[in-house]
Amino acid sequence: MNRYFSITRFLAIIIKEFIQMRRDRVTFGMMVGIPLLQLLLFGFAINSDPKHLPAAVLMNDQGPQARTLLSAIRNSGYYEFVQQVHSEDEAREVLEHGEVQFVITIPQDFSRDLLRGDKPTLLIEADATDPAATSNAINIMRPLLTTALMNDFKGPLAYLAQSEAPIDLRIHALYNPEAVTQYNIVPGLMGVVLTMTMVMITALAITRERERGTMENLLSMPTRPFEVLLGKIIPYMFVGYIQVTLILIAAHFLFHVPMIGNLGLLFAAAFVFIAANLAVGITFSTLATNQLQAVQGSFFFFLPSLLLSGFMFPFRGMPQWAQNIGEVLPLTHFLRIVRGVLLKGNDFADISLQLWQIGLFAIIALVIGVFRYRQTLD
Amino acid sequence: MSEELAIDVKGMTKRFGTRTVVNKIDLQVRRGEIYGFLGPNGSGKTTFIRMLCGLLKADEGSGTCLGFDVIKQSEEIKKQVGYMTQRFSFYEDLSIRENLDFVARMYGVKKREETVNASIKRLGLAGREQQLAGQLSGGWKQRLALAACLIHEPKLLLLDEPTAGVDPKARRDFWEQIHQLAAEGLTFLITTHYMDEAERCHRLAYIAYGNLLTRGTVQEVIDSAHLTTWSVKGGDLVKLAGELRGKPGVHQAVAFGTMLHVSGGDEKALEQAIAPFRNDHEWMHIRPGLEDVFIHLMDQSKDNFAAE
Known part of the structure; x- marks a missing residue:
């Protein structure tokens, strides 16, 4: 046997550890099971690009352009309209309770103003407590708006397609406006x-x-x-x-x-x-x-x-x-x-x-x- | 139920899986008695004691402990019993005083502070009461454990190998204290491996492999074994023991220091067996001791166990 390092002694320890590990079945099971479970759970569950976020609409205009716009927003996959609110107070309340992540407000005479080229305002209020959850959904809005209305802006409405931004998009990131x-x-x-x-x-x-x-x-x-x-x-x-x-x-x-x-x-x-x-x-x-x-x-x-x-x-x-x-x-x-x-x-x-x-x-x-x-x- | 009996149980049985660890044990212990509970390791002594104080559920059996139903009223029994575990089981990271204080609160002792102070004083630990229990030596731990078991003034003490690993002086002090407490009316059930301790008990019972083999006073136990014992001196005793073992009539040949104790159940057969060796050694007919009897009982029960 070597004075400093004996293979026999070394082996003895290894064997003993293996035996002890095998005896404690629960521990062994957890050592194997936890990573597996995590992998399955988190591999499938975690998504840093959240879609289908619940949103409410405050619809003060029923015109065709407003409808086109809403369906385009829905089709983007980021928003899921789960309810309709009827006042600003109600809108604020559902946001506060966390029932929805966004409230989209379409103002009165939206379609009319749009056709006149008056640049109507489209308001999106977001619950930005968690900036990561909302940022992608917000970022797609601008390109979305331009492309969404292109189809409508044909024939007599073609003049609208020329203007830079037919809609004045306002985003209010509530509760954490600087997205800290x-x-x-x-x-x-x-x-x-x-x-x-x-x-x-x-x-x-x-x-x-x-x-x-x-x-x-x-x-x-x-x-x-x-x-x-x-x-x-x-x-x-x-x-x-x-x-x-x-x-x-x-x-x-x-x-x-x-x-x-x-x-x-x-x-x-x-x-x-x-x-x-x-x-x-x-x-x-x-x-x-x-x-x-x-x-x-x-x-x-x-x-x-x-x-x-x-x-x-x-x-x-x-x-x-x-x-x-x-x-x-x-x-x-x-x-x-x-x-x-x-x-x-x-x-x-x-x-x-x-x-x-x-x-x-x-x-x-x-x-x-x-x-x-x-x-x-x- | 008799007022005389602190413990009066019948047919106590405990199985772990298919193994019967305690097999239909009956036991009567009188109030104020020191009852010794003997038996080899793994014979079921600890299991039996745990059943008495409600730490284990008995599979079968009935009876009373301090007048309470041993199966149904373990909560009541716990209040009046002190149980000292085989291994030190107080809190090593608590001081002596804190441990005693904890136990006193658990039992709802009135005048707690006075009681704890008195206990510390009686222990002879005044001045060291802030020391952590974990730092105490084996003997002191044992004394602390006993003091803690006594703090709620129990009527019955169950002591599981209380003197294991304790030096002879501490053991003697311990037994003196036990006798004094018994004189004051406390009942003791004590398990032990030491023969000298067994002889200090008023009565004792011997169990092996879960079966109660004998009981009574020391004298009764010895007499009931009907054992004849010879003490042999001189010559090659190791060789002699080897030759005697297995001969008809010889139950056991056990070395005791420079002597050999040869015992058998049948006096005549034993004499015949040892006759050829009578001249080579010094032979003396002696009264068998407890140890001879216990070794004899153990060997016999091993035979029974193997035969089953």
Whole structure:
């Protein structure tokens, strides 16, 4: 045997590691399964050129040119007209709730003004909280308008084809007019950081007791699952709030993110979100048999949260099935809340639906955890 | 149910898959008694104790523990039982005081601070109470664990190999404390591998492969085995043991230091078997000890086990 490096000893370690790896089937399965799942999920789901974005139309003119224009916009593939609004107030409301990404307003006498060469205004209001989601749809508008009307501008209308721009296109990028990416990313990071740390911390909570052997002792004492699970969650609520506060301070002073809405409301909403993540973690903790599995479990949850929530890629750019998965995740709803409150000035009524969905998720996760928590060592 | 009995269970059975780990064990322990629970490793002692305090669900069996139904009322039992696990299972990253405080809160101890202070004082750890439990030596960990088990003033203590890895002095102190507490009315069920500890119990039971083989006082256990034992000195004892083993009448030939203990169930047959060697060594007829009896029981049950 060599003093410095022995092949035999080296082999012994390799063999031992392989045996241990094989024994922990769940870990091995996750090592193979996670990349595969990610590949399928994200390979198909992620799209940085989102199309079919929901839009509303405020149609004050029913003339043929207005109709031609609308169908051309629809045919571009970027816009999907999901509803018709009847007033500017209503238009603003659907944008604020995030029901649509765009509102296209066709003013009164649009067709008449167009034919007269009076350059009517076509207004597009965009929810630009996430600049990435809207920029392509906005950019195609100008070339689209010119080509769309070319067919109409024949015969007696040929004179219109000569003019440079027959329509005055106005784009209002709302909530984030300068398209500052940080305005979108920084509030979003709050949710991402909370998801990552909160799930991980509590995922280790029960498995650690089990691995250190303290579980046997804990179980021999007269205690109930709810006491244990909630007792393990509460201290980390504080940690979560420290994170929220730090991120808000940084967002304000370092990134100058506008804070239009009520911060108290945001803190209240964060409570539900933090609780949801802690509940997920604690549930993983009851499912995993060792700490490594618990950590893998939290990654298993974290990655879809990161990629399918609309944080990294525009939510509406994803296919429907991926959006459905995203709708289940608390982060998706929390992102809407944070952006809504900070950038759009949403009030409680605006965010209550999102909040309710996070709350439901938290309750279900906790119930599974309590159900899975074993009061015996069986 | 008798007021006299702290533990009164019948037919306790536990299976893990197809393996029966505890097989229909009946056990009665009187209040204020120190009951020794002996048996080789993996004989089902820990499993049995865990069933008593509700940590494992019994597959079969019935009875009472401190007057509560051992199957249905484990929550009530837990409140009045102290269970000391085989491995130190308090929090190593908590200090001595924090550990005791935690346990006191878990059991809803009244006058918590006083109780914890008194416990620390009794432990002889005053002044070191801020030390982390993980930094304690094996003996101190054991004392801390016992103190923590006592903090809610339980009526029954289940101690699973409490003295494993503890030095003789600490073991002796430990047993003195146990006897004192028993005199105050506490009941103990203690598992151990040490014969000297077994002899310090009021009564004991021996289990192997999940079956209870014998029970009673030390004397009763020895007598009931009907074992004849000879002690041999001098000559080549290793060779002698080899020649004796397997002879009819000889159940076992076990080395005890410079002596060999040769035992058998049938006095006549044993004498016949050893007759050819009588002149080469010094032979002495002795009373069998607990250890002789236990080794005998274990060998027999192994035979039964193999025959099944």
